[in-house]
Amino acid sequence: MKLNHEPTPFQTKVYEATSCIPRGKVATYGWVARQIGCKSAQAVGGGLRVNPFAPKVPCHRVVAADGSLHGFAGHTSGPLIEKKRRLLQEEGIAFDAHERVMKGQILRP
DNA sequence: ACCGTGACGGCGA
């Protein structure tokens, strides 16, 4: 039985690429977009926003190009975002005084 | 089929 709507082919690609992000590192929306051959990072974000596999797919390892955290589990702000940062720290990701992931931890194309 | 919206990215001031 289908408890939720099935993701589109595009979304499946996004989830797959996101799953490829190794633990202890993070990737940018643009990076994921490039992996799936998409020129719009915003489209990737739009897909993760409705991601029904929230903790299953390491979407918390996807950050903005400048290293700042945007959304998580459909929330653009709030305690969920803090949780996201917490998860990353637990995985060994280091943040600077600006609450941004250090560039060195970000996967680069 | 069209339009508005959104977890972005890059560049210029």
Add this chain to the structure above:
DNA sequence: TTCGCCGCCACGG
């Protein structure tokens, strides 16, 4: 360095 504007792609109504 920070702020704002525009362009970009996919989805839902």
